[in-house]
Every structure is written in structure tokens, then in C-alpha cells.
Amino acid sequence: MQDLTLVMAQLDPLVGDIPGNAERAIEAVREARIEHGADVVVFPELFLSGYPPEDLLLRPSMETRLREARARMASKVARDVLVIIGYPGRREGQGYNLAGALYNGEWLDEYAKQALPNYQVFDERRYFATGNRSLVLEHKGVRLGLLICEDLWDGAPVRAACEAGADVLITLNASPYHQDKPAERLRLLEQRAAEVERPVVYVNTIGGQDELVFDGGSACVDAGGELRVLAPYWQAGLMPVQFVREADRWVPREGEIEPSVDPEESLYCALVTGLRDYVNKSGFEGVVLGLSGGIDSALSLAIAVDALGAQRVQAVMMPYHYTADISRQDAAEQARLLGVHYQVLPIEPMVEAFMETLADTFAGTERDTTEENLQSRCRGVLLMAISNKKGLMVLSTGNKSEMAVGYATLYGDMVGGYNAIKDVYKSWVYRLARWRNTQSPAIPERVIERPPSAELAPDQKDTDSLPDYDVLDAILVRYIEGDMSAEAIIDAGFEREDVYRVVRLVDRNEYKRRQAAVGVRVTPRGFGRDRRYPIVNGWQPGE
Amino acid sequence: MQDLTLVMAQLDPLVGDIPGNAERAIEAVREARIEHGADVVVFPELFLSGYPPEDLLLRPSMETRLREARARMASKVARDVLVIIGYPGRREGQGYNLAGALYNGEWLDEYAKQALPNYQVFDERRYFATGNRSLVLEHKGVRLGLLICEDLWDGAPVRAACEAGADVLITLNASPYHQDKPAERLRLLEQRAAEVERPVVYVNTIGGQDELVFDGGSACVDAGGELRVLAPYWQAGLMPVQFVREADRWVPREGEIEPSVDPEESLYCALVTGLRDYVNKSGFEGVVLGLSGGIDSALSLAIAVDALGAQRVQAVMMPYHYTADISRQDAAEQARLLGVHYQVLPIEPMVEAFMETLADTFAGTERDTTEENLQSRCRGVLLMAISNKKGLMVLSTGNKSEMAVGYATLYGDMVGGYNAIKDVYKSWVYRLARWRNTQSPAIPERVIERPPSAELAPDQKDTDSLPDYDVLDAILVRYIEGDMSAEAIIDAGFEREDVYRVVRLVDRNEYKRRQAAVGVRVTPRGFGRDRRYPIVNGWQPGE
Structure with missing residues (x-):
């Protein structure tokens, strides 16, 4: 029976430490070979730079360092294993968010992220141009279609990878946590897999970087949209996924599934x-x-x-x-x-x-x-x-x-x-x-x-100077996360005086x-990169 | 003899104060009629919201406020004058950076900015979709081609406006100051005008907004790339430009030209x-x-x-x-x-x-x-x-x-x-x-x-703990504004020890x-929205 062992490397890179992240990757591949007999090891998005590298991407020496790190990986990474890893790169004068494939000392090909988030905490269009082609790699008889993070949310690159012949979709991610995000992400994963009738392997980053925190939760969903493997949240590690050939399809075997926890x-x-x-x-x-x-x-x-x-x-x-x-x-x-x-x-x-x-x-x-x-x-x-x-x-x-x-x-x-x-x-x-x-x-x-x-x-x-916290929080969630106007919040059942007072305080x-x-950012709109408001601001509460 | 008086309204909006900015515009048009007999009044980019409105653009009530402000302008602005003014707007579900034209109580048409800066302090792709058509308005026999700020730097929208039949190009701007920027901007203006052999009217914002400061310096350059009118820097006001018809062309008359000053x-x-x-x-x-x-x-x-x-x-x-x-x-x-x-x-x-x-x-x-x-x-x-x-x-x-x-x-x-x-x-x-x-x-x-x-x-x-300031500054300019690596700065003639010490201090x-x-940001890379570096950062000085 044909089978394939894919290892999801749910690891924590250090932003800016390109040589160190390359060493982390080399060591992880070695361990994935020894512990799990990996045929394929997949790392998260922008693993070599860490995520988000921000304006370090504008330093010309970033490119030199990445070239050296990739050369070192080519000479040191274990043989007979396909490594798929994320890194930034300048190609023909433009920056891209890439996933590269390394096999037996040779970098085979690169996929460039097609959907670039430029909202909330994300500034990817500040750095990257848009990729415009699918990449499907054949390895031991399996055709792996590569995707990077937002590509999955967008959807179009998913369908394009399938049209280009992918049997299995592999997505590299640096998907930051906020409350309810893990469940939201799993729902999306299940939905996309079912839509295109392909298994999807989702590898996420783990760990904190400034205001962002990555929860891990790497996963594999089968072609029916059923969850087959779910790595732990909040824990770095290597998680294997076993694929077996059944008729003309590659099917992920049921593996460990992390139980869900209280919010x-x-x-x-x-x-x-x-x-x-x-x-x-x-x-x-x-x-x-x-x-x-x-x-x-x-x-x-x-x-x-x-x-x-x-x-x-x-x-x-x-x-x-x-x-x-x-x-x-x-x-x-x-x-x-x-x-x-x-x-x-x-x-x-x-x-x-x-x-x-x-x-x-x-x-x-x-x-x-x-x-x-x-x-x-x-x-x-x-x-x-x-x-x-x-x-x-x-x-x-x-x-x-x-x-x-x-x-x-x-x-x-x-x-x-x-x-x-x-x-x-x-x-x-x-x-x-x-x-x-x-x-x-x-x-x-x-x-x-x-x-x-x-x-x-x-x-x-x-409460001498603020409404009760339950009222205060209810108003704040509506104003900050919900972008509701003062009048809309009042219409939802809050006291006019409370709402105006709170909204003015937020603005001022x-x-x-x-x-x-x-x-740590844990809501869909934290006070940081996520919410960019002017200080000098003539906005008045109202409609 | 045919002629046309265009007034450049080099004014200072208050970010977020949409009704107030509309009143400022109404008053300026009135004054431009009375003082200068204006046929056309041009305001800066995003005048009604102020620039940059940042995430205020994500508030749904922004759209309501803009609609009300534009309705008020339509009913209050002086008759018989064409008003061209910048504002943001959602059209068919997408945000745009617009220039609208108002004449005799009616909003005629809108131009959407085609080149959206998303570098340095600019985050325009966070908010706006890209416009994809030129707009040429005919008024009193002159065909005015509209452009917004980055369109001029990009160049393609300039050529497109000319192909669409523009006699005169009008560009609305919120172009922030940094050292040498005024001269750089004038050179660009002269070059673009000469390239397309059309006069260009350039209207800039004035005043400070958080870390940005706008210097004004609104200008008109003729079809030969010759500066004909230059409004004062650092001063709000209305500056007229007289156009006269000569043969088949509209030519700006020589007007006031602000003398240049020391850096x-x-x-x-x-x-x-x-x-x-x-x-x-x-x-x-x-x-x-x-x-x-x-x-x-x-x-x-x-x-x-x-x-x-x-x-x-x-x-x-x-x-x-x-x-x-x-x-x-x-x-x-x-x-x-x-x-x-x-x-x-x-x-x-x-x-x-x-x-x-x-x-x-x-x-x-x-x-x-x-x-x-x-x-x-x-x-x-x-x-x-x-x-x-x-x-x-x-x-x-x-x-x-x-x-x-x-x-x-x-x-x-x-x-x-x-x-x-x-x-x-x-x-x-x-x-x-x-x-x-x-x-x-x-x-x-x-x-x-x-x-x-x-x-x-x-x-x-x-100097007990830092190099002399002239050395320190020379290293800093190369590292911060020049993005040079530590080794490249050493190669340029600085002491290794000084360079490594300074670069490490900057990073840490x-x-x-x-x-x-x-x-106030006054260099091409200020410490603010302009330079987005991670705090947790494994980057080490080197090549």
C-alpha cells in the first residue's frame, strides 16, 4: 500500500534571526525524519524571517541573509525528505511572500502568495507584490498544491491549485490568535476542503511576537471536510499526518485530535x-x-x-x-x-x-x-x-x-x-x-x-466616574469592535448619556x-497596529 | 480674449471634522469668487475628511457624514463656479480616494485615485481600491483632467488623462513635507508637465496632523515645464492662477512666485x-x-x-x-x-x-x-x-x-x-x-x-557614551534613512566599533x-508610522 508521512512543523521562529531560524528548521527536519520517518516536512509562513518581519523587509541585507540561510539549509537538511518552508524574497525587483521546496540539497521551485492581507494588523502590500500562479509539486506520487495563509481565506487560489492538478493542498500560515479565531479557522478549513474535495494540511506558527500571539492548532482535514488531525494549541512541536492511497485519492488517516477547551x-x-x-x-x-x-x-x-x-x-x-x-x-x-x-x-x-x-x-x-x-x-x-x-x-x-x-x-x-x-x-x-x-x-x-x-x-x-463595567464593556465592544455609531448603540438599548460619555472618552x-x-492582542481589534486612529481628531459622536 | 481664473485653495482641514471642513470649503469658495472672481476652485486631496483620516475611514457613519456634507455644499456653495474637492467615498462596496466636481448645486462626476501609496507613512491600500479611469471635465471651454497626488508621481494616470483629452491637468494633493521635499516636488511637476506638454495645477494641503506636516507650496507649471505660480509655503490661503487661450492652448499667466528659502x-x-x-x-x-x-x-x-x-x-x-x-x-x-x-x-x-x-x-x-x-x-x-x-x-x-x-x-x-x-x-x-x-x-x-x-x-x-555627534549622525543617516548594513557603513569609512555600537543601540x-x-516628521524616514520595526527582534548587525 502506498503511503506518505507528512510532518507539520508547528514551531516558533524568532523575528529577524534568519540564521537561527534556518538552524531551527534543519534540526526540526532531522527530528521529523528520526521520530516520524517524514517524507515531507512543512513549516509555517515566513518561517525564515519570522512573522511579521515588518520593515526589516526593507533592509537590502535581508536578501543576502536569506540567500545564505537557504544555502545552508540546502547543504545541511536531511536527504530524501521534501521540505516546504516560508520566507520572503525579492524576485526581479519585487518582494514576495514565498513558499520554497527543498529536496536532496536542491531548491526546486517557489510559490508566491496570491492574496495579500492589508487590513487589521496586516500590512502585506507594503512589502509584497501579488503572486499569480499556482504551484503543484509531485513527490512520491502525490501532487501537493501550495498555498499561503490568506490564499485559503480568499478562496480563488485554492480553486486554481486544484485546477492545476493538486491532490492535496498544503497551506503555510502565520495566523494570529484572537478570541474565537481557532474555531473560525477550523470551520473555514473544513469548508474549503469540502468545496474542492481535497484534503487540506494547515500548518500554523506558534508563539508570541510583540502584540501578536500565534496559537498553533495545525490541522489536517480530509476531502469531505472532516477533521483528521489537530495539533495542540499553545505548544510547539512536530505533528505527523499519515496519507494513504485509496483508489485514485490520497486520504489522511485519523490521527491525534486535540480536544477543544473552554474559551x-x-x-x-x-x-x-x-x-x-x-x-x-x-x-x-x-x-x-x-x-x-x-x-x-x-x-x-x-x-x-x-x-x-x-x-x-x-x-x-x-x-x-x-x-x-x-x-x-x-x-x-x-x-x-x-x-x-x-x-x-x-x-x-x-x-x-x-x-x-x-x-x-x-x-x-x-x-x-x-x-x-x-x-x-x-x-x-x-x-x-x-x-x-x-x-x-x-x-x-x-x-x-x-x-x-x-x-x-x-x-x-x-x-x-x-x-x-x-x-x-x-x-x-x-x-x-x-x-x-x-x-x-x-x-x-x-x-x-x-x-x-x-x-x-x-x-x-x-463606578464614580464610569458606568458599571458590564455596561461599559457592552458599549465598548459595540463601538470598538463593532464600529457602531453612538446613535446606533443608543438604539440598541443603552443610555444616551453613558454612550456619549464613553465614546468621547475613547476618541479623546x-x-x-x-x-x-x-x-497581547486577543480581540479582532486590539489597540495597536490593529486600530490606527488619529490623535488630533475632530470626529464627534453622532449618527 | 478667452480666459479662466482658477483658485488654488491651499487650506488646512481638521481630520475627522467633516461638517467643519465642508463649512471651510463653502467659505473659501465664497471668498475665491469675491476676491478673485474664480471660475474654478480646487481643494486638496481628501479635504472633507482631512488627511490622513486613518481608521476613521472604517467607521460606517463616515459615509453618512460625507453624504450630508456634500449635500450641504451643493446647497450652499456659490453659483457659477466649478468646485473640485477631495473626499473619501464608498462606491459599490469599495472605498475610493475621490475628487468630486460640484457646479451650480450639482455634483457632476467623480474621479478615483489610480496610484495608491502604501509605503513610508502611507497606508492607502488599507482603505482604498484602485480607480481605473481618467476624468476630464469641460468647463468654459477648458478640458480639465483630474489627478490625485501619487497619480502624478506614478506617471501613467497623467498620460491617460492627456489621452482622454485634457488641456490642463489638475492635481489634488496631501503631500507631506520632509527636508528637500518641496524642491523634489517642483522638479517632478516641471518634468511631468514638459513630458505631456500640458500645464499642471498642483494644490497641496497645509498644516500639521499628528506626525505629518504639510507645507503647501501649491503651484502651476506651464506646458513647457516652466514654473508660473508658486503659493507660499507654511501659509494657508487662496492663490489665483489666470489661464488665457493662446491659439489652441490654454496658457497660465505668470503670477506670484514665492522665493525659495534656506533649508x-x-x-x-x-x-x-x-x-x-x-x-x-x-x-x-x-x-x-x-x-x-x-x-x-x-x-x-x-x-x-x-x-x-x-x-x-x-x-x-x-x-x-x-x-x-x-x-x-x-x-x-x-x-x-x-x-x-x-x-x-x-x-x-x-x-x-x-x-x-x-x-x-x-x-x-x-x-x-x-x-x-x-x-x-x-x-x-x-x-x-x-x-x-x-x-x-x-x-x-x-x-x-x-x-x-x-x-x-x-x-x-x-x-x-x-x-x-x-x-x-x-x-x-x-x-x-x-x-x-x-x-x-x-x-x-x-x-x-x-x-x-x-x-x-x-x-x-x-561623548562619554556616544561617538561625537557628527560621526553619530553620519552613521545614523546611513543606517536609518539609507538602509545600509553595518558592514557597508564601515566600508564607507567609519570605525567598526562605532558602527556596531550605534547600530545595536538603534535596534535595541x-x-x-x-x-x-x-x-513632527521632517526626514524621509521618521520614527513613527514611517518606520515599522519589531520590538522583539533577533536581527544582528552584519552584512
């Missing part, structure tokens, strides 16, 4: 992966964060410990007059629970020193948010001093609801190199905290139960977001 | 315009900045005063042990010279309070940049407190050389809403300071003459730049 678990893993890869790929010793006794920093601490281990995480409680006793207790309790280094640094002396220095300047003025911001900024300066001295990255802990309405202090609690929960709405912060506690105790229950407060003024509650706080730390 | 003056005006528009369009009362006695803050102060007037500018000297006496003297002297509010706030009490609070945490460690950053951050917190209390925007004052190598403190001297000199290399900071003093005394000479120092440690000089400091204030 909370999926999201939590995304945050852990994003943070871990940012910290490790940047070479930080660990992280330090301000632990306030509130839920945002509590969840962030749990994520940091899950991402890096307790030894690499330090928590600092920085109390002031308005810090409740239960905040101090809960922060200490959580630090003990998770076993992280913990210290208490009261900020009174610094706040007082600033207020005395500013006494003349502020004479005759009322107390306002200035004094609140000052507390927050003293905390930021303390965290940065510890960061500088100890080589720990400051973890910023503002959630998406706060980032949206500017309920955060620039250079205060916004200080930090990375924010694990930047794209997580407050209502999801609660859901994640509760879910995390079902795995093992990580967050004191009182932190989850008490009403949220920034504790920057006496008896302050977040672009300047703060522009200076915010990067963080 | 220093051009650049200085760009910085003043960018800052003024950011502050005014954002509705700030004025600005506050830290005046250190060094040249960066001294130049920034001069720019701020020229942009906003002395009454709207406050300077704060925040000395510490390492602040030289001459720094205090020079700061005070400049504040007196320019007549700005000035105060001295020593930072010792705050720095000491932080160091005491951190004494246990830092026990047994060496003094390092932590203590330097702490000084800088105390200054940042003071400035932000004044900003919050008084509604003044903090002006950030780091130059491009510092932004490039990360010689700046996050949340310290990088604090601020806007940075006028963000894209100005240190060597140009000196040139601008000297030039500014030729106009009127604004910067004490000693500030320009003394060696630069951050004054964060005893007897510190910038993307995280700081990502959180920096926006500022």
Missing part, C-alpha cells in the same frame, strides 16, 4: 504565551509589577507566574493613605500563595516631597486628578527604578476597558514594557480570574468579589494609548 | 507649524517644558514661542547636584530673552525620598544608570503635575539622534504630548539654533557653544521609541 482557558493561554515569549525573546531576567490588591494586577501576577515561574516574578505593594487594609492583606496573601518575592514600599515620602515642591505653583488651586496622578506616577518611578537596577521588565496591568476610556495614568500605572491583559475587557478579567482559580488557588476570592477601585482618593470606586484618549506598552 | 528656514517653519497645529487643534492652553540649559530644550523653547507666543509657554528649570551653574544661568537668560513664565524647582527632595525608600532594595548594588534615570523621572513627574493642573501640554525635547540610540529616559525626559524636534538630528539642532539667532536673539550663544551633557552624573558629557531601543511622544 477562558484558550484566552488565558494566549496571555501566558504572549508574555512569556516577549520576556524570554527580549532576554529579561523576569518581571516586576505593582500589586495593588485589585483584580487587574492580581490576574497579571497569576499570568506572570504561569508564564515565567515564581522565581522570575517580583511584586511590589506601594500603599498610600487611600489604600484599604484589605488591599494590603490581599496583596500579601496572593504573593504568599504564589510564592513570589514581595515587598511593601509606601509612597507617602515621595508624594509629599512633590507636593511641597509644587506648593507655590499650585497655590490657590483645587485638588483634582493631578494629585491622583501623582500617586500613580510615584509608583511608576519606583517600579522603573527596581526594573533598571535588577534587569526586570515592568509588567503593566491596565485592562482594555481602562485603555479604551483612558482610565489610567500616563507614566504612572501605564509604565511598563509589556501588558498581558491590555486587550482583555474588565468583564473578561473577572472571568479569567475565576477560571484560573478553578485550576489552583491563585487569586484571593476577596479580590474578585470586592467592587473595583483605583484607590487614588478617599472611598473612590471606579488615543494620545494615551499611543504611548502605552505593547500587549 | 534651515524651511525646516524651522515645519517644526513651528507641526507644534502649533498639534497644540491648537488639540485645544491645549499652551505648553510647559523642562529647560535644562542644554541646546535641545533651548531650541524647543524658541520653536514653542514662535508657534504659540510667549504667553502660552512656560519653562521649568529643575536643577540637581550635577546641574552646572552655567546651565541655570543660561536657562534663566533664555526665559528672560523670550519673555516666558519661568520657575526653578530643585529635584533634590524627591530624588532623596526615592533613594531612601529604595535603600533596602538597592543595598549592596553599585550606582548605575538607575540613579540617573531617577533624576530624569522626577523631572518628568513635576512637568506632568504642572501639565495636569494647568492644562498645558508637556513639550518633549529629545532629538532624533537621541531617539535613535535610546539616549533618553522613558517616563523621564521622554515625557510629553508632542516633540517638535523628534525627527531632527543633533547636528541639525545646532544648525537650526544658529539660524534662529540670525533672525532675532532667542538662544544664548553659550548654550550653542558648550559641549552637550545630560548632566545626570558628575562632569558627564554625551525600538521599545523606547514605541512609547515616545509623537512629533
